[in-house]
Amino acid sequence: MAGTFLLELVSPEKLLLSRQVEMVVIPAAEGEMGVLPGHVPAIVSLRGGALRVYEGGQVTETLFVPAGFAEVTPERVTVLADEATPVAELSRAQADADVAKAEAAYTAAAAESPEKREEAMDRLLAMRVKKDLATAA
Known part of the structure; x- marks a missing residue:
């Protein structure tokens, strides 16, 4: 799909989320980091914060992650976290x-x-x- 990339959120037990998204904002240790399709490859440490998923030009899901790591490539973002809880919960x-x-x-x-x-x-x-x-x- 043009204008999207694969977002995967993985815990030690299972794959929590896997879908095409337009953008994700992750709570990187250095500050919030927005990722769009074609992003430069990076591996970042995460601090506790909100991971926001964007689809259709708006936030469709917000999850709390206490810590973890993210691997960013031009076609994919993989977030490794011990837990991820929807903010609404x-x-x-x-x-x-x-x-x-x-x-x-x-x-x-x-x-x-x-x-x-x-x-x-x-x-x-x-x-x-x-x-x-x-x-x-």
Whole structure:
């Protein structure tokens, strides 16, 4: 199809999404990254955030991904994430609980290695984004 590319969203358990789309905006570690057909090849790390799928010139689906990686080629984008939740299905109560759990884990990591503290902070930031998305949904 002209003007589209294949978007695949993969978790360790299964293929979550596979279809032709016009554009996708992914939460890259360096900031949001829009991908159109013919994009330059890249491999990027993802931070917690919203993955937005565009079809027909508008957002047709928004998913929360807590972290992962994306491989971009001119014909395909493959997103590897442990989980992906449609924003409409996010629970504010669950998001609040996830933030509290991540805050406790970050506090507990204070005596750990810098890598463990950074990992705990990344998780905390992702859960705060999840809470923001759940509140807006």
